[in-house]
Amino acid sequence: xxxxxxxxxxxxxxxxxxxxxxxxxxxxxxxxxxxxxxxxxxxxxxxxxxxxxxxxxxxxxxxxxxxxxxxxxxxxxxxxxxxxxxxxxxxxxxxxxxxxxxxxxxxxxxxxxxxxxxxxxxxxxxxxxxxxxxxxxxxxxxxxxxxxxxxxxxxxxxxxxxxxxxxxxxxxxxxxxxxxxxxxxxxxxxxxxxxxxxxxxxxxxxxxxxxxxxxxxxxxxxxxxxxxxxxxxxxxxxxxxxxxxxxxxxxxxxxx
Amino acid sequence: xxxxxxxxxxxxxxxxxxxxxxxxxxxxxxxxxxxxxxxxxxxxxxxxxxxxxxxxxxxxxxxxxxxxxxxxxxxxxxxxxxxxxxxxxxxxxxxxxxxxxxxxxxxxxxxxxxxxxxxxxxxxxxxxxxxxxxxxxxxxxxxxxxxxxxxxxxxxxxxxxxxxxxxxxxxxxxxxxxxxxxxxxxxxxxxxxxxxxxxxxxxxxxxxxxxxxxxxxxxxxxxxxxxxxxxxxxxxxxxxxxxxxxxxxxxxxxxx
DNA sequence: TTACACTTGTCTACGGATTGTCAGAAGATT
DNA sequence: AATCTTCTGACAATCCGTAGACAAGTGTAA
Numbered sequence: 001x002x003x004x005x006x007x008x009x010x011x012x013x014x015x016x017x018x019x020x021x022x023x024x025x026x027x028x029x030x031x032x033x034x035x036x037x038x039x040x041x042x043x044x045x046x047x048x049x050x051x052x053x054x055x056x057x058x059x060x061x062x063x064x065x066x067x068x069x070x071x072x073x074x075x076x077x078x079x080x081x082x083x084x085x086x087x088x089x090x091x092x093x094x095x096x097x098x099x100x101x102x103x104x105x106x107x108x109x110x111x112x113x114x115x116x117x118x119x120x121x122x123x124x125x126x127x128x129x130x131x132x133x134x135x136x137x138x139x140x141x142x143x144x145x146x147x148x149x150x151x152x153x154x155x156x157x158x159x160x161x162x163x164x165x166x167x168x169x170x171x172x173x174x175x176x177x178x179x180x181x182x183x184x185x186x187x188x189x190x191x192x193x194x195x196x197x198x199x200x201x202x203x204x205x206x207x208x209x210x211x212x213x214x215x216x217x218x219x220x221x222x223x224x225x226x227x228x229x230x231x232x233x234x235x236x237x238x239x240x241x242x243x244x245x246x247x248x249x250x251x252x253x254x255x256x
Numbered sequence: 257x258x259x260x261x262x263x264x265x266x267x268x269x270x271x272x273x274x275x276x277x278x279x280x281x282x283x284x285x286x287x288x289x290x291x292x293x294x295x296x297x298x299x300x301x302x303x304x305x306x307x308x309x310x311x312x313x314x315x316x317x318x319x320x321x322x323x324x325x326x327x328x329x330x331x332x333x334x335x336x337x338x339x340x341x342x343x344x345x346x347x348x349x350x351x352x353x354x355x356x357x358x359x360x361x362x363x364x365x366x367x368x369x370x371x372x373x374x375x376x377x378x379x380x381x382x383x384x385x386x387x388x389x390x391x392x393x394x395x396x397x398x399x400x401x402x403x404x405x406x407x408x409x410x411x412x413x414x415x416x417x418x419x420x421x422x423x424x425x426x427x428x429x430x431x432x433x434x435x436x437x438x439x440x441x442x443x444x445x446x447x448x449x450x451x452x453x454x455x456x457x458x459x460x461x462x463x464x465x466x467x468x469x470x471x472x473x474x475x476x477x478x479x480x481x482x483x484x485x486x487x488x489x490x491x492x493x494x495x496x497x498x499x500x501x502x503x504x505x506x507x508x509x510x511x512x
Numbered sequence: 513t514t515a516c517a518c519t520t521g522t523c524t525a526c527g528g529a530t531t532g533t534c535a536g537a538a539g540a541t542t
Numbered sequence: 543a544a545t546c547t548t549c550t551g552a553c554a555a556t557c558c559g560t561a562g563a564c565a566a567g568t569g570t571a572a
Contacts, residue, residue: 050382184547201428206405209398217394222549224531239532247428248530248557249441440558478560480520495521504568505519 033148034058036077038068038094039110040085048081051141065094072098077105079144082127084111099126106147110140160195162243162256165234167191174234181233186211190226191234194244194254203251227252289404290314292333294324294350295366296341304337307393308400312469321350328354333361334407335400338383340367348381355382362403366391416451418499418512421490423447430490437489442467446482447490450500450510459507483508 035057037048045061052059060075062068072080080098084091095107109130129143149170159168164177172188174181183191189211194202204220212218227246231238246252291313293304301317308315316331318324328336336354340347351363365386384406385399408414415424420433428444430437439447446467450458460479464470468478487494501509 186548199427199429201426205398206401209402214395214398218549219551221531221551225533225549228533246531247441250428250444253427442559476561477520477522481522481560483520484522502520 033079034060034075034077035079035081035144036060036062036068036072036075037081038062038065038091039081039083040064041083044083048140052144055141065091069094069097073101076102079148080105080107081140081144082107082109084109095127106144108140108144108147162195163234163236165243167195176234183230183233186226187230187233191230194252198254198256201247201250201253206251223252289335290316290331290333291335291337291400292316292318292324292328292331293337294318294321294347295337295339296320297339300339303393304396307397311397321347325350325353329357332358335404336361336363337396337400338363338365340365351381351383360407362400362407364396364400364403366396418451419492421499423451432490439486439489443482443486443489447486450508454510454512457503457506457509462507479508 033056035052037045037052037059039045039048039061040063042063045063049059049061060071060077062071068082082091082095082098084095091109095109098105098107103126106128107126109127111130128147131140131143159166161167165181166175168174169188169192172183172185174183174188190207193207193211204223207223208218208220212222227244228238231241231244235241235243243255244252245255291308293301293308293315295301295304295317296319298319301319305315305317316327316333318327324338338347338351338354340351347365351365354361354363359382362384363382365381365383366389367386368389384403387396387399414426415422417423421437422431423444424430425444425448428439428441430439430444446463449463449467461473463479464473464476483500484494487497487500491497491499499511501511503509
């Protein structure tokens with residue numbers, strides 16, 4: 001059983017995981033979110049711990065269901081990642097208990113393929129989502145984030161505003177003076193990076209790396225063009241930029 | 257241009273690289289950063305060494321894991337580039353050891369494709385990022401810089417103050433007596449070098465070399481001109497320099 | 513002290529480097 | 543195919559670094 005699990009672990013397919021593990025993925029308001037990971041395999045523990053931490057989540061680890069449940073009660077985390085192959089209590093009982101006490105806290109189940117053969121079982125347990133081994137960390141990450149989004153959305157929209165602009169990165173919608181403004185995908189990404197790094201001078205190189213990615217190397221002129229577009233769409237006076245300032249010889253910086 | 261993506265090491269284009277190796281590429285706080293390269297292939301060594309050197313990093317080379325680890329301990333570099341195909345110790349053990357001793361120092365792994373078949377392994381090892389051979393030097397460079405950025409970002413405001421001056425190199429903003437002062441990119445770079453080498457007498461040659469990236473030293477008043485500007489902008493009395501002192505016949509020194 | 517050689521301070525104007533902006537090509541999406 | 547997005551290259555506008563001239567300052571040897 002154990003051995004099998006280890007094998008599965010080594011079969012994970014994190015395709016581009018590391019590449020995507022930028023600390024900036026998380027909407028600001030979700031940073032520091034507590035994730036409880038209940039998992040008995042030490043190797044997997046490490047991987048998961050590291051993964052979530054890199055995304056900016058606070059992680060608590062438990063190796064068995066008993067302590068997991070206790071920690072859950074005292075910690076009241078924002079989400080739980082639960083491996084169904086657990087000693088002590090059966091994982092499904094843990095899941096049931098959690099859902100009985102706090103049905104609003106999302107539980108993402110990690111499970112061997114055979115375990116989830118009938119998904120009905122999981123629904124009965126009250127799990128919000130699941131991934132089957134072998135899984136890609138990226139997928140798990142995505143599902144956890146999706147679960148958090150679902151849960152947090154009604155409460156607080158993740159919007160950011162400066163001047164008379166209001167940006168909702170989740171919805172990918174932007175408004176200026178209450179009028180809708182359409183931004184393209186790249187423009188959103190670029191703006192997001194600026195918003196996440198206010199005041200800091202960002203070189204064209206850095207922007208190309210962080211916004212465009214490592215694999216494509218467009219001209220640095222490309223950055224200027226996108227800045228131009230953002231200014232035209234968001235600045236009160238594109239000729240006299242107030243928010244997206246250029247720093248001669250260095251790059252640009254965003255001043256809210 | 258796009259064809260570059262598939263470049264392997266033997267197809268690297270050093271000329272193009274030199275073009276990009278402007279001294280201003282480096283994030284302000286990272287100049288003179290120590291990079292430890294652990295790599296056994298002499299050809300690759302040369303390439304990497306040259307590459308980082310040109311970007312303004314200080315490079316230390318090691319040909320095997322044993323000496324690499326020892327050097328790591330004594331050197332405490334800012335980042336490690338590690339080739340996984342190493343004699344002596346397995347590269348992965350080196351990686352583990354490094355991460356065990358200094359988890360905060362980023363390790364970027366260079367690896368043959370097959371090696372990373374399961375990239376989870378790399379996560380377990382604690383590697384921060386990786387590139388697979390064949391890789392483009394530019395991409396490796398970018399990833400190292402990104403890793404360094406990530407590491408230094410949490411440190412937040414890298415501000416420095418002396419007298420009634422306060423400098424934030426990341427934001428490239430300066431204040432004297434709570435009034436904003438505008439410095440150009442070169443002025444910031446020069447000032448930064450002074451701040452990083454307080455009390456030490458810096459010759460014009462050294463400054464031209466380190467700040468301007470000059471290889472030859474034409475008789476020029478360039479340095480003096482910039483010192484002048486810095487004094488005018490930062491000194492209480494530019495005629496009687498208090499912080500940027502002249503050392504007759506030798507150069508200048510910064511006395512906080 | 514004085515005179516002299518050399519170093520440094522300071523100013524101006526030129527020229528190169530950097531950026532804003534546009535139009536059209538190339539690519540992606542539908 | 544049609545449309546929208548992204549990229550490239552060109553040009554103009556602008557900024558700033560640099561060279562060079564000259565003044566002022568510093569050290570030294572007679």
